[in-house]
Amino acid sequence: MTSELTRDQAGPTGVSVRLGAVVKEFETETGELIRALDGLSLDVAAGEFIAIVGPSGCGKSTLLNILAGLDRASTGLVEIGGAPARGPHPEAGVVFQSDYLLPWRSVLDNVLLPIEIKGLDRKAHVPAAEQLLADVGLAGFGAKKPSELSGGMRQRAGICRAIIQKPGLLLMDEPFGALDALTREQMIIDLQALWLRLGNTVIFITHGIDEAVFLADRVIVLSPRPGRIDLDLKVDMARPRQWAEAHADPEFQRCIGEVRRCFERRGVLHRAQG
Amino acid sequence: MARADQPAAAPGRGTDHSRAERMRRRRRIRTLEKLAAPVLGLVLLGIWELCVRVFDVSTFILPPPSAILLRLVSDWQLFLGQGVTTAIEISVGFAMAVLAGVIIALCIFYSRIVEVAVYPLLIALQTVPKVALAPLVVLYFGYGWGPKIFLAFLISFFAILVPTVVGLKELNPGFANLAKSMGASERQVFFKIRLPAALPNIFGGLKVGLTLSVIGAVIGEYVAAERGLGYLQLQANANFDTTLNFASVFAIALLGLAFYAILRLIEDLAMGKMR
Incomplete structure (x- = not known):
């Protein structure tokens, strides 16, 4: 990805998201009711980058599925762009941990899948798709099959697919969780550049405290199940942030420390003994 | 780079x-x-x-391949005529099996009640050796096209049904979720994702089913027939004409190969179009 930092004037600005006392309960095989989300309230401004961190099983992915319209809240309010969300939102693009590229389609045809599904003119979107691929360093890979790409390249193609329609809301569920450390670092840096260019709203779910603090305007820490907001932390650092420099920044260290202390209080993380 | x-x-x-x-x-x-x-x-x-x-070796015990091939060539009209009969039995039976197999597989995939009620019964029935039903099939369907087509159908039906169900079920639900997050209808999810993903399994089943259809039709002819390559073998046996018998086996194998080649063509076409 190029670090072209001028905001795309033609692109949409992000859409706002509002969650009001969202509760999600599941019934288990034994008939037991499990509460995954326990009255979650959150206001996300248009164009804001929100990272949600929390231990495994805290309901992060449930929350993302609700926002993506793949699941419904048991009770509570879910608003996207000021209107109650019913089903998948046309302004939302989703990236999962697994790239879910269709193995029989070329990379380009994978990127164009949302266009096909929405019944839009495929041909008219080919140049845009090729440009997106070039932007993420996949120029000339459009005709290749996903199996010919590395994990990081596949996830980049998956991101292109999610943003082909310039969604006002980008939902990302641990998108870099399956990548090696070096690839992950580059993807984080590139995602920041991409977001700065698109100006959309991003809700980014992760296990990684450092990537959450580095990327986000606000880091939301969820408690162990049932998921509640434990901490809503504003990260006050200028953009674009540089990976190495950011780690030395006192604000970065303060935020990391706050999130860690939050996890320690909950027993998610323990300090070394002795 | x-x-x-x-x-x-x-x-x-x-x-x-x-x-x-x-x-x-x-x-x-x-x-x-x-x-x-x-x-x-x-x-x-x-x-x-x-x-x-x-x-x-006496040709009555084992004719040389040259004699068998010569017989195939010299009596080509006989083999063609009987072959057409067997070919029709195979294609009608197999086509019915494809239709029934895929439709019932879809019902099993999309309907929970069909899955719990019908699928286990079909799996259990699968263990019944279909060939053993041949005499019964004659009892119910008589001596015409019926029993051959029915056996060709029955024997390949299960071979098509099970892989199709497995192929549909095997798909990681994440793919369907991704498409749904783009606003895809179930119809779109099926044609853009489920069906193309299941195609290798389905065609695997079709290939096995096709060879079984050939067996079904020939068994049907063994039990009761007045026409067909299987019937020709019975005639050859009655006349102690082992060369004709072997030539019929060759003709059946050639017929199976021709059907297989056609299926491969359709497979290539479908993989290109659907995927």
Whole structure:
């Protein structure tokens, strides 16, 4: 990805998201009711980058599925762009941990899948798709099959697919969780550049405290199940942030420390003994 | 992209000349590999021919392949006529099996009640040897097309049904979720994702089912028929004409191969179109 930092004037600005006392309960095989989300309230401004961190099983992915319209809240309010969300939102693009590229389609045809599904003119979107691929360093890979790409390249193609329609809301569920450390670092840096260019709203779910603090305007820490907001932390650092420099920044260290202390209080993380 | 990993051209190796040479050698090896199976087949036929002649085996016991092939050629009208009958039995039975197999597989996939009520019964029925039903099928369907088509259908139906169900179920739900997050309807999810993803399984089932259909039709002819390649074998047996018997086996095998080739063509077409 190029670090072209001028905001795309033609692109949409992000859409706002509002969650009001969202509760999600599941019934288990034994008939037991499990509460995954326990009255979650959150206001996300248009164009804001929100990272949600929390231990495994805290309901992060449930929350993302609700926002993506793949699941419904048991009770509570879910608003996207000021209107109650019913089903998948046309302004939302989703990236999962697994790239879910269709193995029989070329990379380009994978990127164009949302266009096909929405019944839009495929041909008219080919140049845009090729440009997106070039932007993420996949120029000339459009005709290749996903199996010919590395994990990081596949996830980049998956991101292109999610943003082909310039969604006002980008939902990302641990998108870099399956990548090696070096690839992950580059993807984080590139995602920041991409977001700065698109100006959309991003809700980014992760296990990684450092990537959450580095990327986000606000880091939301969820408690162990049932998921509640434990901490809503504003990260006050200028953009674009540089990976190495950011780690030395006192604000970065303060935020990391706050999130860690939050996890320690909950027993998610323990300090070394002795 | 930087190509730091590319080795520097060593004298005598990475040059264009030796590279073209290596490519040529590779192509030659590949052509030879393609010929391996046909050559081995011919060698085996040759050994058969030789053994029959050297040990002077009676054609009543084992005719030489040359005699069988000659018979196929000289009596081609007979084999063609009987072959058409068997071919119709196979194609009608197989087509019915494809239709029923895929439709019931879809019902099992999309309906929970069909899955819990019907699928286990079908799996249980699958263990019944269909060939053992042949005499009963004659009892119910008489001596005409019925029993042959029904056996060709029944024997291949299960071979198509089960892989189709497995293929549909195997898909990681994440793919369907992704499409739904783009606003896809279930119809779109099916045609853009589920069906193309299941195609390799479905065609695997079709290939097995097709060869079984050939068996079903021939068994049907063994039990009760007045026409067809299986019937021709019975006639050959009655007349102690072993050459005709073997020639019929060859004709049945050729018929099966022709059907298989057509299916492969359809497979290539479907994989290209649907995927």
